[in-house]
Each structure stands twice: as structure tokens, then as C-alpha cells.
Amino acid sequence: MYEAFYGFREKPFSIIPDPGFLYFSPKHRMAFDLLEYGLMNQAGFNVITGEIGTGKTTLIRHLLGQMGPDVTVGLISNTHQSFGELLQWILFAFNLEYRGKEKVEMFHTFLDFLVQQYGQNKRAVLIVDEAQNMSAETLEELRMLSNVNADKDQVLQVILVGQAGLRDTLRRPDLEQFAQRIAVDYHLEALNQDETRTYIRHRINVAGVDNPGLFDDVACDAVYQHSQGVPRLINLLCDTSLVYGFAEQKEKIDAQIVHDVAADKQKGGIFPVQEKKRLAIS
Numbered sequence: 001m002y003e004a005f006y007g008f009r010e011k012p013f014s015i016i017p018d019p020g021f022l023y024f025s026p027k028h029r030m031a032f033d034l035l036e037y038g039l040m041n042q043a044g045f046n047v048i049t050g051e052i053g054t055g056k057t058t059l060i061r062h063l064l065g066q067m068g069p070d071v072t073v074g075l076i077s078n079t080h081q082s083f084g085e086l087l088q089w090i091l092f093a094f095n096l097e098y099r100g101k102e103k104v105e106m107f108h109t110f111l112d113f114l115v116q117q118y119g120q121n122k123r124a125v126l127i128v129d130e131a132q133n134m135s136a137e138t139l140e141e142l143r144m145l146s147n148v149n150a151d152k153d154q155v156l157q158v159i160l161v162g163q164a165g166l167r168d169t170l171r172r173p174d175l176e177q178f179a180q181r182i183a184v185d186y187h188l189e190a191l192n193q194d195e196t197r198t199y200i201r202h203r204i205n206v207a208g209v210d211n212p213g214l215f216d217d218v219a220c221d222a223v224y225q226h227s228q229g230v231p232r233l234i235n236l237l238c239d240t241s242l243v244y245g246f247a248e249q250k251e252k253i254d255a256q257i258v259h260d261v262a263a264d265k266q267k268g269g270i271f272p273v274q275e276k277k278r279l280a281i282s
Contacts (some may be wrong), residue, residue, distance in 0.1 A: 002246035006214065012207035013239035015232055017055075019062035023202045023231075025195045027188055028059060034184045035063055035159065039071070039125065042154035043183030044146055047170070048161050049132075050188030053232025056161050057129060059188070067125070072117055074126045079133040086141050090126060114148055118155045125157045132162035136172055143178045191229035196220060199231065200238060215241075215253045222258035233272070237261055 074093030087106040091098035227233035265271035
């Protein structure tokens with residue numbers, strides 16, 4: 001809609017996770033470096049948490065793109081309260097047959113798979129996104145499955161990605177043994193005001209426009225005010241601001257457009273009202 005008007009090759013602020021647009025803030029860089037460290041050093045369990053929309057899934061998709069041929073990845077991305085049989089989901093994630101098998105058969109199928117990987121000098125990495133939906137019982141079962149690892153070689157590594165509730169679950173006394181096996185643990189926070197400015201301009205540049213002034217500093221600060229630096233909310237505000245700017249045939253997005261977008265969205269009762277750090281923006 002507005003891409004041709006502003007000269008974009010593609011939409012710069014899609015809310016669909018796209019590793020090609022990943023902005024490495026110091027927080028995101030730290031999270032990624034810790035994950036790489038955990039994988040390279042055969043850490044059994046790695047945990048990355050963050051509030052909704054802080055870029056966890058985008059970070060994981062970037063990590064997937066960096067995996068070498070010595071790693072076989074299984075991804076579980078649709079956990080929910082009625083999650084069901086863990087082994088079925090794990091076999092499905094690694095493209096192994098699970099239909100019609102009892103639990104013992106599924107375990108042996110998975111064990112044979114890990115032995116095969118080990119024999120080929122490969123590691124299996126299980127990534128569970130939205131892991132905050134997993135019950136304590138399911139997490140404990142996952143810990144028990146990790147006992148298949150050899151003394152010195154981790155043939156199975158697990159990355160849990162989720163919202164802050166995952167940390168609350170892992171702090172439970174009955175999961176103490178699980179918590180003690182977590183080698184990498186990082187909580188991804190939202191961007192600060194300066195990072196929000198850089199993030200906006202980074203995505204504009206990646207989308208093919210070399211125009212840092214498309215969103216001036218005051219407009220960027222307005223975005224921060226209404227989003228509190230949450231990348232998904234930044235994308236939503238900036239994308240709609242570009243629609244409003246295009247409708248008004250404005251070559252640049254000013255703070256008033258951002259405020260108008262936020263006000264219109266808040267009227268609908270869905271977009272969150274951010275009141276934590278009100279800025280003096282005219």
C-alpha cells in the first residue's frame with residue numbers, strides 16, 4: 001500500500017518474525033551469544049525468557065539459520081495447556097513416527113534416533129517455543145528424558161523459550177533438579193528509548209530506504225512512549241503510522257501521526273495503554 005510511495009522493497013514493520021530484520025540490541029546480542037555458547041559447550045538446558053513481543057521467536061529463527069550440519073533441530077512451537085503426550089510432540093518435532101505407539105515404544109524410537117545421531121557425530125537440539133505453557137510435570141518429564149545423555153557428550157540439548165511465567169514455574173521447589181541443570185538463563189527485556197530509535201531506522205534501512213529522517217527523533221520517541229520499547233508494538237505503531245502518512249501524502253512521519261495512531265488503536269480497547277514512562281513530547 002505505502003511501500004512504493006516511500007520507496008520500500010518490502011514492508012519494514014511486519015509483525016511476522018523475520019530474522020532478516022533482526023536488530024541486535026545489546027540485550028538481543030547477549031541472549032544470542034549465550035545461546036551460541038550453550039550450544040557450543042554442550043549445555044543440557046538453555047532458557048530464554050521475555051515479555052510478549054520482545055523478539056524471542058525472531059531470535060530463535062536467526063539461531064536456526066546459523067545451525068551447522070552437525071546439529072539436527074526439532075522445534076515445538078505450539079504448546080498449550082492441553083499439551084498432551086510430550087514424547088509424541090518430540091517425535092513429531094524430529095520427524096519421527098509416533099502414531100499408534102505406546103509410551104515405551106516412543107521412548108525407544110527416540111533413544112534409537114539419539115544413538116544414530118551420536119554415531120554420525122551429530123547432536124539433537126530440541127527447541128520449545130512458548131514453553132511457559134508447559135506444566136511442571138511436563139518439564140520434569142523433559143528433565144528425565146535428558147538422562148539419555150552420555151557422561152561427557154550431550155547428545156540431546158534443550159532450548160526453552162517463553163514468557164516470564166516460565167521462570168516462575170522453574171522456581172518451584174519440585175523443579176529444583178531441573179533448575180540446577182540450566183546452564184544458560186537470560187531474560188530478554190524491551191528496548192530503551194535510544195534503542196527504539198535505532199531499531200526503527202534499522203528496519204527502514206533493511207527494507208531498502210536510506211532515510212533516517214523518515215521517522216524523526218520526536219516521532220521515534222512518541223513510538224517509544226506508546227510501546228515502551230516492545231518490538232512487536234513498535235512494529236504495529238510504525239506500520240500503521242506509515243499507512244496514515246501515505247493517506248495524508250506526507251513524506252515524513254511526525255510525532256502527531258504516531259499519537260493519532262496510538263489514540264485510535266487505544267479507542268478499540270485492544271492496543272495496550274502504556275503509562276509507565278510518560279515522555280514530554282510535543
